[in-house]
Amino acid sequence: MENNIFFTKEKTRESFEIAEQEVEMHEILLFNDDVNTFDFVIDSLIHICEHTMEQAEQCTYLVHYKGKCAVKTGEYDELKPKCTSLLERGLNAEIV
Numbered sequence: 001m002e003n004n005i006f007f008t009k010e011k012t013r014e015s016f017e018i019a020e021q022e023v024e025m026h027e028i029l030l031f032n033d034d035v036n037t038f039d040f041v042i043d044s045l046i047h048i049c050e051h052t053m054e055q056a057e058q059c060t061y062l063v064h065y066k067g068k069c070a071v072k073t074g075e076y077d078e079l080k081p082k083c084t085s086l087l088e089r090g091l092n093a094e095i096v
Contacts, residue, residue, distance in 0.1 A: 027070040028083050031092035032063050041091065045071055048085045 028049070030041075038060050045056035049072045062069035071093075072082060079095050086093040 023075060025073055026076050026079055026095050028072040028079050028086070028093055029068050029096055030059065030063050030071045030086065031068045031094075033092050036091060038064070040089075044086060044089050044091060048082050048089075 030045075041060045041063065042053070042056040045051040045059055046053065049056075051059065051071070059069045059071050072079060076095060083093050083095050
């Protein structure tokens with residue numbers, strides 16, 4: 001009897017791991033521009049990507065000095081509305 005319970009738990013765990021591996025993760029890349037202020041970008045990342053102040057500031061500096069930064073990671077369907085909101089604010093972003 002115990003072997004059947006163990007087998008069922010292992011089979012469930014195995015199925016979950018397989019399903020988890022099949023989910024393709026994406027990133028929102030935010031690109032530098034010469035239009036938007038640091039404060040505006042920071043506010044946008046806090047509001048749209050749910051960053052803390054520190055995360056938003058760090059990403060903003062990376063965008064400024066490196067030209068781009070991955071600001072959010074997740075499934076495509078989760079990232080699409082966030083990327084659209086960033087674009088609607090006049091920021092340069094894309095999902096990769």
